[in-house]
Amino acid sequence: MSSTVIPFGPQHPVLPEPLHIKLVMEDENIVDAIPAIGYVHRGLEKLTETKEFTQNVFVVERVCGICSVMHAMAYCQGIEELMNIEISDRAKFLRVIWAELHRMHSHLLWLGLLADAFGFESLFMQVWRDREKVMDIMEETAGARVVISANTIGGTRRDLSKEQMVKINVTIDEIKKDLQQVEAVFLNNYTVKHRLVGRGILSKADAIELCAVGPMARAAGIPMDLRTTGYSAYGQLDFEPVTHPDGDNYARTYVRLYEVYQSIDLIKQAIAKIPEGEHVVPVKGNPPKGEVISRVEQPRGEVLYYLRANGTKNLERLRLRTPTFANIPSLIKMLPGSQLSDVPLLILTIDPCISCTER
Amino acid sequence: MLKMVENVFKNLVSKPATRMYPFEKREPFKDSRGQIEGCEIDKCIFCGICQRKCPANAIVVNKAEKSWEINQFKCVICNACVEVCPKKCIVASASHKTASAVKESLKIVQAEKPVEVEDASKVTA
Amino acid sequence: MIENLVEITCDQLLGEISKAKLEGYRFVTASCADNGDDTIDIIYHFDKDYGMRNYKVNVKKGEEVPSISKIIFSALLVENEMKELFGLNITGIVVDYGGHMLLSEEELGSPFLRQQITIEQRGGKKE
Numbered sequence: 133m134s135s136t137v138i139p140f141g142p143q144h145p146v147l148p149e150p151l152h153i154k155l156v157m158e159d160e161n162i163v164d165a166i167p168a169i170g171y172v173h174r175g176l177e178k179l180t181e182t183k184e185f186t187q188n189v190f191v192v193e194r195v196c197g198i199c200s201v202m203h204a205m206a207y208c209q210g211i212e213e214l215m216n217i218e219i220s221d222r223a224k225f226l227r228v229i230w231a232e233l234h235r236m237h238s239h240l241l242w243l244g245l246l247a248d249a250f251g252f253e254s255l256f257m258q259v260w261r262d263r264e265k266v267m268d269i270m271e272e273t274a275g276a277r278v279v280i281s282a283n284t285i286g287g288t289r290r291d292l293s294k295e296q297m298v299k300i301n302v303t304i305d306e307i308k309k310d311l312q313q314v315e316a317v318f319l320n321n322y323t324v325k326h327r328l329v330g331r332g333i334l335s336k337a338d339a340i341e342l343c344a345v346g347p348m349a350r351a352a353g354i355p356m357d358l359r360t361t362g363y364s365a366y367g368q369l370d371f372e373p374v375t376h377p378d379g380d381n382y383a384r385t386y387v388r389l390y391e392v393y394q395s396i397d398l399i400k401q402a403i404a405k406i407p408e409g410e411h412v413v414p415v416k417g418n419p420p421k422g423e424v425i426s427r428v429e430q431p432r433g434e435v436l437y438y439l440r441a442n443g444t445k446n447l448e449r450l451r452l453r454t455p456t457f458a459n460i461p462s463l464i465k466m467l468p469g470s471q472l473s474d475v476p477l478l479i480l481t482i483d484p485c486i487s488c489t490e491r
Numbered sequence: 492m493l494k495m496v497e498n499v500f501k502n503l504v505s506k507p508a509t510r511m512y513p514f515e516k517r518e519p520f521k522d523s524r525g526q527i528e529g530c531e532i533d534k535c536i537f538c539g540i541c542q543r544k545c546p547a548n549a550i551v552v553n554k555a556e557k558s559w560e561i562n563q564f565k566c567v568i569c570n571a572c573v574e575v576c577p578k579k580c581i582v583a584s585a586s587h588k589t590a591s592a593v594k595e596s597l598k599i600v601q602a603e604k605p606v607e608v609e610d611a612s613k614v615t616a
Numbered sequence: 617m618i619e620n621l622v623e624i625t626c627d628q629l630l631g632e633i634s635k636a637k638l639e640g641y642r643f644v645t646a647s648c649a650d651n652g653d654d655t656i657d658i659i660y661h662f663d664k665d666y667g668m669r670n671y672k673v674n675v676k677k678g679e680e681v682p683s684i685s686k687i688i689f690s691a692l693l694v695e696n697e698m699k700e701l702f703g704l705n706i707t708g709i710v711v712d713y714g715g716h717m718l719l720s721e722e723e724l725g726s727p728f729l730r731q732q733i734t735i736e737q738r739g740g741k742k743e
Contacts, residue, residue, distance in 0.1 A: 166711065173718040178728055183546060190546040190569045258498065261508045268520075275524040281569050289574075290522075313498045343643045343690040361666045423618050425661065425668060436661060438647040453645035453694070461690035490718055 135163060138472070142171050146249045146476035149486035153479070157472065165467035167460055173490040180450040185211060185420060188447065189284060192437075196454065196488035197278045198241065199430040201227075201234040203452070204283035209363065210426035210439045211285050215417060222409040223287035224365035228402045229300070230274060230282045231364075231428075232395040236307070237266040238431035239388045239395075242483050243318065246385060249480050250327045258314050262307045269300055287412030297403045304396045311392060318385055328382035332466045332478040335379055344462045346433020346455045347391070348482060350375045351383035358429035369401045384481045391431075419445050430455055432483050454488040519585040524568045526588040527581060530559045534580035541572035541581060564594055618659075620669040626681060632671055633684045636662050641669060643688045648698045650730045656702055660684070675704070677729075683708040693717070701728040 136157045142150035150171035156164035176195055180188045192207045193200040205227055212219060240263035247255035267277045273296050274280035274289075282288050292300075317324060334344065339352035349356045350373055357373035359366045374390040376383035421443035427436050433455030440449040459482045466478055510517060519525055537559070539552040549565035550572060552558070573583045624632050637643070641662035649657045651674075658681070660671040675681055683706050685692040692710050696717045699706045703726030719727070 168713075168717070170716070170718040170720070175727065184544075187544065187546040187571075190567060190571065194567070264508070271523050272520040275520075275522055275570070276568070279567075281524075313495060317495050340642070341689070343688070358666065425618055425670070434644070436644055438659065438661075440649055449647075449649040451647040451649070453647075457693060458645070458690065460693060 134158075140475060140479075144476065146245075146480055147484070147486075148245070149484065151479065151484055151486050153467070153475075155467070155472070155475065160471050160473070162467050162470055162472065162475070165464055167464060169460075169486060169490055171490075172487045174487070176491045177450055177452065181446055181448070184445045185441065185447055186285060186415075188450065190281060192450075192452070193279050193281060195452065195491055196485055198238045198485060199234065199432065199435070199488070200279045201231045201282060202428050202430040202435060204281070205231060205364065206426045206428040206435055206437045206452075207439075207450075208283045208285050209428070210424045210437050211420055213424050213426065214420035214422050214439065214441060215285075215415070217286055217413060217415060219287050219413055220409045220411065221365070221407045222291075223411050223413075225402050225406040226288045226292060226411055227283060228365045228369070229292065229399055229406075230270075230280065230288070232398045232402070233266055233270060233300075234280075235431045236304075236392050236395045236399075237263050237270070239392045240266065242388055242431075242480075243385070243392075246477070246480060247318075249477050250324060252317075252324065255314060255317055258310070262310045265303050265307055269303055272296065273300070284412065286415045287410070289412070291411040292406075297406075301400065301403060304399055308393065308396050311389075315389060318389055319382075325382065327474075327477060328385055329380060331381045331474050332470060332481060333378070333380045334462055334466050336377075338465055339379065339462065342461045342465055343458055344433075345458045346430065347384055347387045348433065348459050348462055351387045352379035353377040356434075358427055358434050363428060365402065365405075366398075368405060369398055371398055371401075381477055381481045388483075419443055420447075432456055432485060432488075433458065452491065454485065454491070456482070456485045456489045459484075460489070519587070521585065523585040524570050525584050525586045526563065526568060527561055527566055527570070527572065528584040529561075529582050531580040531582060532557075532559060534578045535559055536578055538577060540575050540577065544571050544575045546571065563588060618670050619667070621659075621672055622670065623672045623674070626673055626675055626679065629671070629673055630682055630684065630687065633660065634687050636669065636671075637687060640664055643684075643691060644668070646691065646694045646698065648702045648704065648728075650702065650728070652730050656704065658698070658704070677703070678705055681706045683710070685710040700726070702726055703729060 138155045138157055140153040140155050141147055142152045152168040154166040155162050176191060180191050183191055189204050189207060192203045195203050240259055244256045244259040247259060270280050271277050273292055274282045282290065334352050336353045339349050339354055344352065353375055355373045355375050360373065371394055374387050374394055376386045420441040423440045425436065425438050427434055435455060436453040438451040439447060442448045463479065463482050470478060537552055537554040537557060542550045542552045546569060547565045547567045549562045551560040570583055573581045641664045644661040644663050647659045651657060654677055655674050656677060658673045658675060662669045681704055683695055685695055689710060695706050695709050696713045698704050700717060700719050
C-alpha cells in the first residue's frame, strides 16, 4: 500500500507550542513519525555565558514559564553547592511550597488542555477556574502569576507570613474539593474513557529503553521521582510517587490528576512543618568555581543542570536538559500503530513543552 | 457523574467566575510586580548598579547627563533593580502597564540642575 | 564535584556505554563544553536509582565521534543538538537532521563554540 505523509503542526489547535511531526500514514494508521523541532530555539544557554551568575536565575526561569520555579531551584541548588552556601531550613520549605504550587498549576493546565483536546469544553473551564486560584496565590505571595522569581541564590526572595499560609491552606482545600467533583469525569466517564483507555501505550520495557522521565515513566509503572532523593525539604516530607501500571493515555491522566492531590498534601505538610528563621542567607565569597550537576523533578519530569564555572562572574557553561527533550523519543515510539484521530491526544499526553526543549 | 451534575446546577445559579473586565477591575495584590514606574530622580546618585544588575539590560544610567532611562518593553519586571538600589529610589508599582500604541517610548528621566528648583516631570505609565 | 566521573577516550566510548546500559543505567543526557583550547568535553550522564555515573570524553575539534544512538535510541536528539551547536563530527546518528534540527540555513554554524564571530549583514546592507 502506498503511504501518505501528513504534516502535523507546527500550528495546530491542540498544541500551544510549535512542534512539527511528519506522519507517514497508511490509510488511517500511522507507520512512522519524524519529529522536527527548532521553531523556538532562543540560544538561552549561550546567553547565560554573558550574564553574571546572579542574573542567570532570571534567565533560566524564562526557559519555561510553566516550570519556572523548578528551573530556578535547580540552578540555585547547583550554584549553592559550588559556593558551599548552606541555606536555611525555612528557605527550603518555602521553595517546596512554591514548587508544589507550580506543579499544581502546571498539572491543572494540562488537565484543562486534555479536556479541551477531547472536546469537553466545560470541563476545561472547570479545571482552569481552579487553576486561577493557584495563580492568584502566586501573585499574592510571590508577586507574579507565572514567572514568579521566588528563588535566589541563598534562599528565597520573599517570605510567607502566617496569614498567607492560612490562606494557601484554605484555597488548596477549595481546589481539592472542586477537583474531586471533576475527577470522576476524567477517570470514569464513558466517552472520555473511550478516548483515553488503551490509546498510546508505552510499555514499561519501552519506557526504560527510551529513557522516559516524569509522569510518562510513572504512568508506565516505574516509580521514578527525583523528589524521593530528598533535595530541598522533600526529605522531611512524607509522600510516595504516584504510579499506574498501564502506560496509556488514561494512566498518564491518572498520574497527573493524583499528583495534584499529592502536591496539595505536600503543601499542607510543608506549611505544618515549616520552621521559623531567615528566608535568605547573604551570598559571600568568591564567585563559583568547578563543575556540578543539579537535578530536580519538574511537573514534566527530571531536569538536569550541568554548570561549569571558572571563578569569574560569568559561568563557563550552563547546560540544561528539560524533561520534554527526554520524552520525545517515547512519543516517536508511541505514534506508529495509532490512528490519526488519536495523534492530538497522544502528543498532548507527553505534556510537550517545546520552548523548554529547544531553550 | 452525579457530582458533576451537582456542579452544573451550582454553576447555573452562582455568579460567574470571570469579571466584566473593563468595567470591573481587580485590585492588584499588594506586593505584585506590575511594572517599574520610574525613578525618584532627586534621590538617585547615578551609581549604575541597577544598570549592571538588570538581567534584561533595560536600564541605562548616564552619570554625565544625570539621566536614568528604562526601556519598559525590554524590562522583565523581576524587580532586581528595586532590590539592589542603594537609595531605594526606583519605584515599582503593583498595577500592570496597559497597552501602548508606540513601542519606542523609552522613558528618560532627567535630573534638574542643582541650582534651579524645577519640578522633575513625573512620569506616568 | 561531579559524582562518579569516569574519563574515557573516544575509542572506549561505545564499549563503556553498552556496558552501562547492560548494568541497567538510564541515559539521562549528554553535555558539551568548549574548553577554549581546541578541545571539547563531552559528558554522558547516566542514572541508576538516583545515583549518577558520568563518562567524560575529551575530543579535538573536528575529531570523529561515534554516535551512541544505535545503542541508546533516545540519544539521537542530544547528538544532533551537539553536532549543530558545537560542530562536533558525530557520525552515524540514527536520524541525522544534517545540522538543521534547531538552526536554519541562515544562521551561524556551531554558535556555541568559543570563536570569533563576525557578523556579515545579509544582502550586503549596512545600517
